Amino acid sequence: MDWKPDRMLSKPIYKQISSYFEEMISKGVYPANEMLPSERTLATQLQVNRSTIKSAYEELEALGIVERVKGSGTKVSSNIWGISHKRIPNWGRYVEDGSFLPNIPMVQKIRTITQEPNIVNLASGELSPHLMPTEAIREIISTQPFSENLGYDHPQGNEELREALASFVHKYRCIKTDSESILITSGAQQAIHLIVECLLKPGDAIAIENPSYSYSLPLFKTAGIRTYLLSVDEQGANPEELISLHKKHRIRMVFLNPSYQNPTGTSLSTVRRERFLALSSELGIPIIEDDPYGITSYSGKMNPALKSLDKDGNVLYISSLSKVVSSGLRIGWVIGPQAVIQRLADAKQQIDFGHSIFPQWVAKTFLNSTYIEEHIKSLRVELSQRRDELDVSLRNFLADKISYHLPEGGIHLWCKLNQRMNENKLIEESIKNGVAFVPGKILGNMEESYVRFTYGREDLGRISEGIYRFSETIKRLEYEYKQTNRK
CATH class of the missing domain: 3.90.1150.10 (Aspartate Aminotransferase, domain 1)
Structure with a gap:
């Protein structure tokens, strides 16, 4: 046997062996009723423990590909190509081979x-249920007539909700925008996913904070994105490190969580906010501002959103109601140039045909009510x-x-x-x-x-x-x- 398992792969040896024999059997190299090498012989040939071969054969048996004959050994199933034979998909392999990586x-x-x-x-x-405005939303649902069209809504999301969000971010984050520049997403996580899938390509380099919630997201690895780290201190991420990272790796995007950052709780100083914006313009690198906590300032005195300081259209602003109203509504949004918003909206339509109308109606009604303040x-x-x-x-x-x-x-x-x-x-x-x-x-x-x-x-x-x-x-x-x- 010329084939040998690759010990450098993360895939277990016994699974490599079972996969090899499954392929050989499917090609007819080992026809029905033919005996496979004994566990002892194969273990010697492949230089592995006999228990490894035993595990591989047991997996093949579970799939219905081989039969274990007591006293004789392991042979290819007699009716593997028969009409009556039912083969079970190797779901374990499908799970392992999928392109979207699991969480650690x-x-x-x-x-x-x-x-x-x-x-x-x-x-x-997630917020405690006691911190969510459950009673107010119940009041809205019980007293406000729901008269929305239950069909597909606008590709960017319900227009009245987008108008309500434009007023909301202007009041609380000093961001001037309009409904045409907003896309409704299923939380901020989907917004990040759409940006990565639509605006970056495999091999691109991005800068994220260290430590950072983004570090734990498998979607960057799944998309083949290279991540480089900006150190965080009590004034937030260090913008000067972006210069050296860009020289070495040609950074395509910067992902920042500038207000009460996850996990450090720090806020990017005003000086550093202005420096990041200046570097963005100088180097032509867009900034993705993830701002779920900006309005939670305990004193009510808030640092300006990067987007509110952005004069050149270099910032894509992401936020959601998950950390301030309800995670279950799944209402997030992206604010940016209309060409970008339309590109992301097209991708979202391909994925889910747009956000459900009912949570959009609840969110719109709540944001327009006296309850929100x-x-x-x-x-x-x-x-x-x-x-x-x-x-x-x-x-x-x-x-x-x-x-x-x-x-x-x-x-x-x-x-x-x-x-x-x-x-x-x-x-x-x-x-x-x-x-x-x-x-x-x-x-x-x-x-x-x-x-x-x-x-x-x-x-x-x-x-x-x-x-x-x-x-x-x-x-x-x-x-x-x-x-x-x-x-």
């Missing part, structure tokens, strides 16, 4: 575990109270073990543990102890011992309980570490 396992686990009621959820970016004021107060509870809890339970920058808006607090700890072990043990958070490595920080606590999902009282459970986990791991070193 740790992200999948955190998202699953946070659905359990006994877990204090300091990981999810009171809700935002209330949200700012509620989030600041949760931030304060998290701050007090960290000082009470982990005063000498942790350091952090206190955010003035948003829902995230970025912490550095003063003692180096294995983040995988820390999250595993914390989950066992009933609290979830996001480890720093998921968000691009390659140093150990960074964690992100998100305080918008849990209610007052539960946040303190979560930090207590986290502190108890830290103590136990420290004790185990000391005991191990003594031995």
